[in-house]
Amino acid sequence: MxxxxxxxxxxxxxxxxxxxxxxxxxxxxxxxxxxxxxxxxxxxxxLKWYENIFEISAFRRTMVTSFILAVGGTALSMAIGIPAAYAMARYRVQLPAFLGNIYVLPILIPEIVLGFSLMKSVAIGADFPIMAALFVGHALLVLPYCVRVVGASLNAFDFSIEEAAVSLGCPRWKAFFLVVLPNVRAGIIAGFILAFITSLNDVSISIFLTGPGVSTLPIQLLAHMEQFFDPTIAAVSVLLMFVTVGVMAIVERTLGLTFLTK
Amino acid sequence: MPRLRAWALSAPALLLVFLFLGLPVASTLATTFGDPAGPFSQYAAFFESRFRMTVLWRTMEVALITTAVSLVVGFLTAWVVAKAPPRAKSLLIIAAVFPLLTGVVVRSFAWLIILGKEGILNDTLLALGIIETPLQMLYTEFSVIIAMIYLFVPLMILTLVGVLEGIPEDLTDAAASLGATPAAAFRQVVLPMAVPGLIVGSVLVFTGSFTSYATPQLLGGERQMMMGTFLYQRAMVTFDWVGASTIAAIMVVVTLTTVLVMSKMARRLNPVAG
Structure with a gap:
């Protein structure tokens, strides 16, 4: 009823x-x-405001930077996040449970505190170049998405399949790439794309790490808004909405959008 | 051997968090205790300053109002979404996910257009003859709160849809068949089961709005300084890093305490676990 x-x-x-x-x-x-x-x-x-976006060199430049940063930072984060998620799921007995909490620290600590601390210790303290500091900051920012979304897929994975491959003589590393990864592909794609959009939209970390000559699109948008209040910003916003639509389409095809309600 | 392998696979991620989050944040917190006038003098100065306390209370107030409104709006809307037929439900979820995944700058910008002096709302009210001179809505607490609610309602809806879907319909049916009115079934069956989810959603919204930067920056400006914008101003405009670190430490304490206390409460109030 x-x-x-x-x-x-x-x-x-x-x-x-x-x-x-x-x-x-x-x-x-x-x-x-x-x-x-x-x-x-x-x-x-x-459509002249859309043309205008590409006439302003700062927008062209920061779009490229933001894209490189989102793809590169997420790739780096995945490269270290997938093994961590795998270890958590596969060796549940051997690893303390609190490790899972460590990987989500970048969400738990206020982002703006993280950005400020990275600026102080890494960009200035350790003298990292701007782009390197941004890479590290963004990789850190998206680590929770990488570990948790991939981890959710790994928890649903039947590790006896991997054991079967190993017992039939497949080296462990090969079994990981040929048996485990293809089975959690949906989680990796969805995690990657959610991390990508998080990095692309980030303000609180980037605002502290961008510097002369290197900026990201959201930071450039903020700067532009303070001087000009014209439809160019609206046009950039619409472009970003198109990216969001693409992201949603990919999440829907992999884990399904209802994954986000869990 | 498996133990070694497990730690080796975890090492890079742990190292990233330790080197680039653990150490930098610890150093930020440590700076606040290094004052020659005594370890807590920075905090004493903060809590004695009328201006800084105004910023802290304003941030608390904005975050609490945002949480309360998002909770009510999110719960009622999530209720409808959870009960909707499958096709309508997926459309509604898309409509909630879309703003959630759209950047905070874009979403705050929308409210600049709407609430500005020559913005859409003022234009409409003037045209309708409701007001005679444009209202100052930007750079008020009102504009910050509206934009924050806008920011966080989708998050609340999505969190609560998951929670409400997890409550089996058999339970309300059972309550009804035992003679409970719909209101009683809601109060005594559904609500207690939804409480842990309501707490989780509220924690997400409260900590998110308490630590936000872009929205108060764009819609509140200097006049409605909040903890996030205050931290940025101290760090990058006046270069008072110790002062900025103190603000950072207070933000960390407030958010971590909220998360810890509330998640403990959520566990205790969970009728299924208890």
């Missing part, structure tokens, strides 16, 4: 979703306006 949801509740939920989606629709609208100020509904229709 399925209970009916009260119509007032449904109306309330509809309002909530209007509240969630409305502002994003407004951004899309303002990005299409012909006017040089932000207005909604748009006056006239034009």
């Amino acid at each position: 399925r209970q009916k949801t009260h119509p007032l509740l449904i109306a309330f939920a509809a309002l909530t979703f209007a509240f969630l989606i409305g502002p994003l629709v407004i951004i899309i609208g303002t990005s299409l306006s012909e006017t040089s100020y932000l207005t909604f509904p748009p006056e006239g229709l034009s």
Whole structure:
């Protein structure tokens, strides 16, 4: 027997979703306006603000930096996060359970505290170049996603398959790459893409580590907003929304979006 | 041998966390106790300064209001989502995930357009004749709170949809068949089972809004300084690293205490575990 949801509740939920989606629709609208100020509904229709993004060299540069950082930082984090997640799932008896808590420390410690501390100790204290410090910061930031999303897949993996391969004479490292990894591919892809978007959108760590000549897209957006308040920012925002759509499509195809409600 | 292998595989990740989180954060915390006037003099100075306490209380207030509103809005909405037919449910989940995965700068920017002096809300209210002069909505606590709620409602919805789906419908049916009114079944069956999830969601929203930077920076500015923007200002504008470290330490203590106390409470209140 399925209970009916009260119509007032449904109306309330509809309002909530209007509240969630409305502002994003407004951004899309303002990005299409012909006017040089932000207005909604748009006056006239034009794509000139999208062209303008690529005419501003700071946006071109920071887009490339942000992309390299998100892919590179996530790859680094995966390279060390997958073995850690594997060890946690495979050697549950041999490893203390608190290791799992250590890997999520980057979420637990306020991001802005982490950014400030990295600036002090790593960028200035250890004299890391800007890009290196950003790499380390972003790899650290996304480590929890790598370990936990891959870990969720590994926990569902039947390790006796791996044992079968090993007992049939397959070297352990080879069994890992040929048997374990292909079986948790969905988790790796989903973890990678969630980490990627987290890194791409990061403000609190990057704001402390960017410096002369090297910046990321969100930091550049913040800087641009302080000087100009034109539809270019709206256009960049829309581009970023396209990235979000791509990310969602990939998560849906791998673990399914309902994974995010767990 | 397996033990060695297990530690060897974990070593790189542990090293990354130790070197680039453990040491730097420990050094930040340690700086706050190094004052020649006494180990706690930085904290004494913080708690005696009227300005700094205003920032701390404002941050607490904004974070608490954001959490409370997100909790109510998120719970009611998640309820509808969890009970929706499968196809509608996946659409609604998409509608909640989309803003969640869109960057904080983009989402805060939306509210700059809406709440600005010549923004959409003021234009609309003027056109409707409700107000005669544009309202100052930006750089007020109101604008920060609205944008924060906007930021965190999707997170709350998604957390609670998972929780509510985990409560078997048989239980409410059983309560009904034993004569419970829907309200009583909700109060005595559903709510107690949802409490741990409500706590988890609230902790996520509270710590997230307590430590946020971009949103208070864009919508609150200098006038509505919060702990995050205050830390940044101390560190990068006035270069007072010890002062910034003290703010950082207070943020760490507040968030960790919240997480520890509340997760202990969530475990204790969990009717299934108890």
